[in-house]
Amino acid sequence: MNNKLHYKFIDPDNSLTDFVAGFWCLQNTSEYAEEAIALPDGRIDLFLTKSVSGQLSIGILGLGTQPDKVEVEPNTLIFAIGFKLPATEYIFNFSIADLLDKGKQLPNDFWDFAADDLDDFDAFCGKASQKIHSLIPKDIDxxxxxxxxxxxxxxxxxxxxxxxxxxxxxxxxxxxxxxxxxxxxxxxxxxxxxxxxxxxxxxxxxxxxxxxxxxxxxxxxxxxxxxxxxxxxxxxxxxxxxxxxxxxxxx
Missing domain, CATH: 1.10.10.60 (Homeodomain-like)
Structure with a gap:
């Protein structure tokens, strides 16, 4: 990517691969907003954004079917979990039919996440993995x-x-x-x-x-x-x- 947008990706452990595609983080180290185009990838993203002031916001993006121009605010950090489709029914327990090519905000304490969870990406992945493990049901169609x-x-x-x-x-x-x-x-x-x-x-x-x-x-x-x-x-x-x-x- 350009030298102002820094990206990292971590694969999930094998016990999560039916539901999780991976964990990723994106940081804009510039003092200016950076634009990029997000391409459809068949995944649903739960994303946590931390502003330069330390404020946390959490949201979920439904499936994308077209290119989407993304503006990453200056000095902003994003941690995210990319989910496969079965997660909508078995982890989140709701339909995402109304989120095609759009997203929605979730409570800022969703899954007990806090702003300081975005201080360490590896630790975030560990905490998120434990939470997802706890939500996987025993019975799956x-x-x-x-x-x-x-x-x-x-x-x-x-x-x-x-x-x-x-x-x-x-x-x-x-x-x-x-x-x-x-x-x-x-x-x-x-x-x-x-x-x-x-x-x-x-x-x-x-x-x-x-x-x-x-x-x-x-x-x-x-x-x-x-x-x-x-x-x-x-x-x-x-x-x-x-x-x-x-x-x-x-x-």
Whole structure:
């Protein structure tokens, strides 16, 4: 990223990987607001922001389906937890259908977090992990568990028909669940994961589709749909504009 925005990512331990994609922090060390473009990544973020005055705010972002311009305030620190979709039902216990491409504020003492938890990123990850562990229920719907295993293992590179057959769950029921719980169809979500997977190739300067895109034009159109620009422009600005693309190699 640019030399004013500092990013760090930590993977969750194996016992959390069904629900947590990772922990990340972002700090703007400049005295000026810094702009970047956040790209859809198929995750839900719980974020904690600490201003230069030490004030803490906590919020949650739903799924993103389009590029979003982000302005990071000067001397601001952000710690966040990126969640996989099952967390909405089994950790948070609420639907995020109304949070598509937007977020909402949560109480400033959510999960007993405090401003001083943002003093140490590793300690924050430990505290957050313990809290999430305590919230994981014993009973999880086996169909949903299998469905998400297939979706994430394939990086969205699987058809709804295949998912239905392997998860023993009808396409109609799966789509109803996705629309009611997450605010979009199952296919639309898989397309976001395919886009995210394609960024790994673009970050290396590979502009030809490695995944199951119909052809080069289809690949370019899908990338532009979710990022707002063509693959070559994503690559050319990977270090100073696009948050997800510029951090892929740091994970």
């Amino acid at each position: 086996a169909r949903k568990q299998k469905l998400f295993e297939l979706i994430y293992a394939s990086k969205g590179e699987i058809t709804v028909k295949e998912l239905s057959e392997k998860a023993f769950w009808s396409s109609r029921q799966m789509n109803r669940y996705f629309n009611q719980q997450f605010g979009l169809s199952l296919k639309a979500y898989c397309n976001i994961l395919r886009f995210r997977a394609s960024l790994e190739h673009i970050a290396k300067g590979e502009f030809f589709p490695e995944l199951d895109f119909a052809d080069q034009n289809h690949f370019i159109k899908q990338v532009k749909k979710f990022s707002g620009v063509v693959p070559t422009e994503l690559f050319n600005h990977k270090n100073d504009r696009f948050i997800l693309l510029s951090t892929l190699k740091q994970k």
